[in-house]
Amino acid sequence: xxxxxxxxxxxxxxxxxxxxxxxxxxxxxxxxxxxxxxxxxxxxxxxxxxxxxxxxxxxxxxxxxxxxxxxxxxxxxxxxxxxxxxxxxxxxxxxxxxxxxxxxxxxxxxxxxxxxxxxxxxxxxxxxxxxxxxxxxxxxxxxxxxxxxxxxxxxxxxxxxxxxxxxxxxxxxxxxxxxxxxxxxxxxxxxxxxxxxxxxxxxxxxxxxxxxxxxxxxxxxxxxxxxxxxxxxxxxxxxxxxxxxxxxxxxxxxxxxxxxxxxxxxxxxxxxxxxxxxxxxxxxxxxxxxxxxxxxxxxxxxxxxxxxxxxxxxxxxxxxxxxxxxxxxxxxxxxxxxxxxxxxxxxxxxxxxxxxxxxxxxxxxxxxxxxxxxxxxxxxxxxxxxxxxxxxxxxxxxxxxxxxxxxxxxxxxxxxxxxxxxxxxxxxxxxxxxxxxxxxxxxxxxxxxxxxxxxxxxxxxxxxxxxxxxxxxxxxxxxxxxxxxxxxxxxxxxxxxxxxxxxxx
Ligand code: BES
Ligand code: MG
Ligand code: ZN
Numbered sequence: 001x002x003x004x005x006x007x008x009x010x011x012x013x014x015x016x017x018x019x020x021x022x023x024x025x026x027x028x029x030x031x032x033x034x035x036x037x038x039x040x041x042x043x044x045x046x047x048x049x050x051x052x053x054x055x056x057x058x059x060x061x062x063x064x065x066x067x068x069x070x071x072x073x074x075x076x077x078x079x080x081x082x083x084x085x086x087x088x089x090x091x092x093x094x095x096x097x098x099x100x101x102x103x104x105x106x107x108x109x110x111x112x113x114x115x116x117x118x119x120x121x122x123x124x125x126x127x128x129x130x131x132x133x134x135x136x137x138x139x140x141x142x143x144x145x146x147x148x149x150x151x152x153x154x155x156x157x158x159x160x161x162x163x164x165x166x167x168x169x170x171x172x173x174x175x176x177x178x179x180x181x182x183x184x185x186x187x188x189x190x191x192x193x194x195x196x197x198x199x200x201x202x203x204x205x206x207x208x209x210x211x212x213x214x215x216x217x218x219x220x221x222x223x224x225x226x227x228x229x230x231x232x233x234x235x236x237x238x239x240x241x242x243x244x245x246x247x248x249x250x251x252x253x254x255x256x257x258x259x260x261x262x263x264x265x266x267x268x269x270x271x272x273x274x275x276x277x278x279x280x281x282x283x284x285x286x287x288x289x290x291x292x293x294x295x296x297x298x299x300x301x302x303x304x305x306x307x308x309x310x311x312x313x314x315x316x317x318x319x320x321x322x323x324x325x326x327x328x329x330x331x332x333x334x335x336x337x338x339x340x341x342x343x344x345x346x347x348x349x350x351x352x353x354x355x356x357x358x359x360x361x362x363x364x365x366x367x368x369x370x371x372x373x374x375x376x377x378x379x380x381x382x383x384x385x386x387x388x389x390x391x392x393x394x395x396x397x398x399x400x401x402x403x404x405x406x407x408x409x410x411x412x413x414x415x416x417x418x419x420x421x422x423x424x425x426x427x428x429x430x431x432x433x434x435x436x437x438x439x440x441x442x443x444x445x446x447x448x449x450x451x452x453x454x455x456x457x458x459x460x461x462x463x464x465x466x467x468x469x470x471x472x473x474x475x476x477x478x479x480x481x482x483x484x485x486x487x488x489x490x491x492x493x494x495x496x497x498x499x500x501x502x503x504x505x
Contacts, residue, residue, distance in 0.1 A: 002142060004123055004163050005155060009146035013095035014052050016082050018118075020102040021059040027098070028055060043077065045085035054094075056082050058102050074399040075099075075114040077481050079121025083143070084483045087126075092141045094122070097148035112154040116163050119145055123167050124489065125482045129178040162294060166496060169290030170489035172196065176282040177475055177487035181258040181275045186225075186233040186307035189257065189278070193235055193285070200292050202242075208234040217452060218306075220325040221346035223317035224339045225308030230257065232308040234347065235281075239292050239301040246298035247502050250356035251288065251495065252347050253281030254340045254363030255307040262310045262336030263318060270367075276487065277340070279474030280362035281305035287495040294496070299503040302354050306347040310339045322420045326350060327444055328451030332420035334429070340365045341440050342424060348444040352463050353455065358387060358502070359445055362468040362491060364475070368433030375472035376480075378402040378491060381438035382466035383445070391466055391498060398494045401473065407438045415440045421451075434469050441467055 019027050024040040033039070038046040044057035056078050062071055082094075096118060103111050122143055130138035147155060176184055176192070190207050197203040210231045213222055218234070225232035256277035260266060266274065288303040317323070321333045323342065327349040331342065340363050351359050369379045380395070380402050382388045388404060395402040414426035414436045422443060426436030443449050447460035473490045480488045
């Protein structure tokens with residue numbers, strides 16, 4: 001496999017120079033800069049073919065002083081901007097420089113991270129799903145990237161390994177989400193999991209199929225998948241650390257390989273894009289893939305996803321059905337299109353049985369989340385303020401846009417049933433749907449609420465849990481941080497970083 005970073009630099013490489021308002025005069029003649037209106041402003045790119053150079057501006061001006069944490073210079077976006085500006089050219093060999101100069105006030109560690117994100121952004125922006133088009137229509141390039149001095153000193157073996165891991169993880173997430181639902185169904189995903197982790201002795205795989213799920217009593221998950229020709233599968237992937245296990249993180253991803261809505265079928269064009277309803281599991285797959293290539297010393301990763309398709313047939317589950325979940329809690333179905341939380345209910349309860357220190361779920365769960373926060377922001381909810389703060393800090397450090405949304409206890413009665421324990425939709429269905437969905441999920445990470453005797457839980461525990469509603473941020477119709485539309489791969493970087501932070505503590 002070709003390396004994502006080459007040493008020493010290619011002699012024929014196009015120089016990519018990061019330029020701030022202060023350093024602009026050192027890199028481009030005054031009159032040329034004037035002609036091109038190039039000032040070193042954030043994301044401004046000047047392609048100079050006669051000098052075989054590309055300049056990219058880094059200076060961000062913000063006149064508004066606010067509590068906004070999402071307006072930092074993001075070198076991932078800058079790397080992408082360079083590639084997007086040269087997409088229609090034949091340029092594919094680059095040498096990055098100027099980064100240490102424009103970030104001279106920062107530590108070597110911070111410069112190294114910025115350089116890694118810049119190079120990752122370049123590679124990600126040059127990727128596209130081109131399985132279904134002829135080569136001459138594809139804009140995908142296999143870039144050759146190197147760095148100049150003094151940047152070269154920032155590149156270590158660990159840095160390279162992490163770059164490769166993140167690129168493999170984010171690409172996998174994007175590929176799964178962008179690909180079509182007939183190719184990405186529960187059984188083909190199981191095959192993908194087998195092939196992505198093949199030969200890795202630190203990874204253990206378990207697939208639980210329909211008959212076994214029935215025996216186990218995963219009544220909520222199974223109801224959702226019942227009408228599909230593709231049987232549901234629960235995947236459980238364990239990544240062992242190199243040393244003794246001291247922490248366990250459970251990653252749970254919503255895995256609706258298609259969401260037609262069920263009998264409450266999606267109308268008016270809302271079905272289109274529901275291939276991305278496995279975005280949560282795609283995110284966790286990418287995260288697990290990256291973590292399988294990074295050596296964690298004491299942290300064991302459990303990735304759990306319940307894969308199913310929400311379809312329409314004579315045996316579809318119905319509104320009015322009362323489902324018995326794996327946890328034993330019963331759920332009255334109000335709307336068959338609120339299916340994600342039903343599959344997550346069983347996957348989360350299963351996750352608690354692994355006795356993890358942290359549970360994180362990611363799900364393209366609610367349209368309400370997107371309406372509230374736009375398609376750029378993830379909603380972060382959870383049941384432990386320290387854990388939420390730590391996660392939020394990680395997201396800020398990676399500049400992956402995430403907003404903490406509280407789950408007020410007074411809204412819990414919205415999802416409490418009359419003739420069942422729970423309802424799969426808030427009573428005021430049209431209001432705060434992302435919050436009531438979060439409250440619903442919270443019932444499946446607290447074993448004190450479980451009523452399934454056969455789980456054999458002797459000392460019930462309430463687990464630390466965070467919920468990421470990525471309905472908007474997993475897939476953008478408009479342009480994302482990479483300057484393209486479609487799957488974003490957002491969230492993978494932060495989850496990888498969080499696991500590394502847990503491992504370091
Ligand atoms: N998968 C959708 C949520 C979704 C909508 C994700 C748009 C990304 C973009 C979820 O299963 C769903 O259908 N939610 C409905 C529930 C409602 C009909 C009760 C929603 O939020 O509109
Ligand atoms: Mg739905
Ligand atoms: Zn869904």
